[in-house]
Amino acid sequence: MKPLFEDLKQELKMKNISLSHQRLKVLEYLTQNQCHPTVDQIYTNLHKDIPTLSKTTVYNTLRVLVEAGLIRVITIEDHEARYDIDVENHGHFKCETCGTIYDFCIDIDRLSPGDLHNFQINDKNVYFKGICPRCLANIKEN
């Protein structure tokens, strides 16, 4: 489900997180670009609109949003964190050729392994890696 920008703003207000211009822009970018961007992608794009924006602020804002539970970090490769505004359960597929991350439906909650009794589970993640149809088609052509 795509969270509405307005709902998210409301949620931030409720949690007493001030809605600075930079924070709103980061949040807006995430709602409008649900492509699991990296910090650098967010920074580079927003920098066009806000020339004074610093990467530090992007990092700060993302940390605040993660702690507030509005977004989540996706860790598929080390060395590049990606951010996802959809906190509902779903899986991620990363194409090893083009790097694109696709969402897919999966009922992670139905995964309840028998040997995790007495573990407090806070977060469930499923990710696959491989090659996406577009890249497969390119490979076949050449």
Add this chain to the structure above:
Amino acid sequence: MKPLFEDLKQELKMKNISLSHQRLKVLEYLTQNQCHPTVDQIYTNLHKDIPTLSKTTVYNTLRVLVEAGLIRVITIEDHEARYDIDVENHGHFKCETCGTIYDFCIDIDRLSPGDLHNFQINDKNVYFKGICPRCLANIKEN
């Protein structure tokens, strides 16, 4: 299943990967310490036995072993890769308090989402985060 050190050596020979002293030691460490160690843990421990060992060699060796398919990288947090000698499908649980990674049984292959038609899947990963029973007990005590 725990792969036998001797079987792994045989596999390396078959793949024409030379069995240098350092490489064998890294492989041996991984078979004897199935605790998903970080590069630093591997390096620090082996360095006691091989004082000349360099971290570069550990990195090089791990890369060779991953490419040969003998071990796999586990990426749960960015900024720390961990290495697992068990390439069979299972999930990982990382305790957010003590950092320990636990294996758990899960039939990842049965996860076959309907919306990944035409995707070539090379790798499937499941990881949970939360608090392990030991840390939960500690928290309750205090």
Add this chain to the structure above:
DNA sequence: GTTCCTGCAAAAGCTTTGCAGAAGA
């Protein structure tokens, strides 16, 4: 002798921290 491996040093890349100034309540 040729090839591959090791390991030091340096570089690269992402993220965090310190801190001064600015913005907002």
Add this chain to the structure above:
DNA sequence: TCTTCTGCAAAGCTTTTGCAGGAAC
């Protein structure tokens, strides 16, 4: 005014790269 946020610069970490010496065959 007081608190919080921003953003520059520097530092911190993990990982990679360049390269010279060494080992193995």
